[in-house]
Amino acid sequence: xxxxxxxxxxxxxxxxxxxxxxxxxxxxxxxxxxxxxxxxxxxxxxxxxxxxxxxxxxxxxxxxxxxxxxxxxxxxxxxxxxxxxxxxxxxxxxxxxxxxxxxxxxxxxxxxxxxxxxxxxxxxxxxxxxxxxxxxxxxxxxxxxxxxxxxxxxxxxxxxxxxxxxxxxxxxxxxxxxxxxxxxxxxxxxxxxx
Amino acid sequence: xxxxxxxxxxxxxxxxxxxxxxxxxxxxxxxxxxxxxxxxxxxxxxxxxxxxxxxxxxxxxxxxxxxxxxxxxxxxxxxxxxxxxxxxxxxxxxxxxxxxxxxxxxxxxxxxxxxxxxxxxxxxxxxxxxxxxxxxxxxxxxxxxxxxxxxxxxxxxxxxxxxxxxxxxxxxxxxxxxxxxxxxxxxxxxxxxx
DNA sequence: GTTAGCATGTAAGGAGTTACATGATTTT
DNA sequence: AAAATCATGTAACTCCTTACATGCTAAC
Numbered sequence: 094x095x096x097x098x099x100x101x102x103x104x105x106x107x108x109x110x111x112x113x114x115x116x117x118x119x120x121x122x123x124x125x126x127x128x129x130x131x132x133x134x135x136x137x138x139x140x141x142x143x144x145x146x147x148x149x150x151x152x153x154x155x156x157x158x159x160x161x162x163x164x165x166x167x168x169x170x171x172x173x174x175x176x177x178x179x180x181x182x183x184x185x186x187x188x189x190x191x192x193x194x195x196x197x198x199x200x201x202x203x204x205x206x207x208x209x210x211x212x213x214x215x216x217x218x219x220x221x222x223x224x225x226x227x228x229x230x231x232x233x234x235x236x237x238x239x240x241x242x243x244x245x246x247x248x249x250x251x252x253x254x255x256x257x258x259x260x261x262x263x264x265x266x267x268x269x270x271x272x273x274x275x276x277x278x279x280x281x282x283x284x285x286x287x
Numbered sequence: 288x289x290x291x292x293x294x295x296x297x298x299x300x301x302x303x304x305x306x307x308x309x310x311x312x313x314x315x316x317x318x319x320x321x322x323x324x325x326x327x328x329x330x331x332x333x334x335x336x337x338x339x340x341x342x343x344x345x346x347x348x349x350x351x352x353x354x355x356x357x358x359x360x361x362x363x364x365x366x367x368x369x370x371x372x373x374x375x376x377x378x379x380x381x382x383x384x385x386x387x388x389x390x391x392x393x394x395x396x397x398x399x400x401x402x403x404x405x406x407x408x409x410x411x412x413x414x415x416x417x418x419x420x421x422x423x424x425x426x427x428x429x430x431x432x433x434x435x436x437x438x439x440x441x442x443x444x445x446x447x448x449x450x451x452x453x454x455x456x457x458x459x460x461x462x463x464x465x466x467x468x469x470x471x472x473x474x475x476x477x478x479x480x481x
Numbered sequence: 482g483t484t485a486g487c488a489t490g491t492a493a494g495g496a497g498t499t500a501c502a503t504g505a506t507t508t509t
Numbered sequence: 510a511a512a513a514t515c516a517t518g519t520a521a522c523t524c525c526t527t528a529c530a531t532g533c534t535a536a537c
Contacts, residue, residue, distance in 0.1 A: 099524050118488050126428030130447030138525050140490055205439040234320030245399040252457055253324030263446055293496045312516050332497050334518055
């Protein structure tokens, strides 16, 4: 009964609108260009989400200042309200499973430049432990296996392990970079918008 | 109204039970060991799926021949019926989007040794085109982008592209291997069970 | 003039998760 | 004797997709 649409899509929408006002159709294209490698949203989820956000006062329709008014059913351009910005900050501050699970990590990462350095670090580390747990679980299960596995199963395991290991190494680099940046007294990386 | 649970889980269950009869709890562990890098199933989906399969006559309870009968609520070991084997073959023969999308590809691949060589090839090629479409879409969208992207967004794009490109290369190798095997007049790889 | 793409929306349903409820069995 | 883990199951809920319905506008 929270509101209808999920937090991942909500974050994606609020985050995108924070950069620039957009209408639904283009918003979806942006999102799918930004996150296309990880997930894709359909109109059937986007429009209801926009409605919900509008009803909750987190976004508002922007008056088209002498542009794109052609008549009939035109674009509805949405922009973030003050409450929407607050809500966005709130979502971006949450460093928990809801930030580092498969479905959500990409979206959270995509808006890292609006996220505090501390939170960024905790999310990256959280994701890394999540993946390492998974590696452990599969590796120990594999070690306990009595029967010989066929070549396809083995290949799938090998490829899966390798992919996850690669992501762990990627995270290691990102974490190291974050640490270096936060210890460095020079220029700040805590890119503040506004 | 098809039956309740989805085809992916159904395939995973039928495929596992084809190797050896199992009870729900262990079935889940097997599945999550086999597919743990790609997805994980919970009991809340597994048990209803088993009930549905039982009701449809695709699996049956195995009589515990003088073993593991302790009293009260014991293990319920399921085995594949003749209809279940047919259904499994049916599912394994379907080479369409339902076989090469993200959620299903891993499961289909995991049981490739029960799949005909021709179907294997079409699934691998289908997955490859799917990923290439995705690459194209994201790359052209990226090329059309006017604004400069921040470093996190760029890093996400770079990592995403690289991961997908890696999977495409992996698929290329697998496809080449399949082709070589099918042209080779020597020993067959069309591993028939039974 | 018709296909393709832009633009918005809804209803129904699919596929699974979470949280709960229950109890046996093994390990510490 | 407490804690962990084995074992089965259900109800409510989440989140998203598919398919549909509608109409405008640009390109060919």
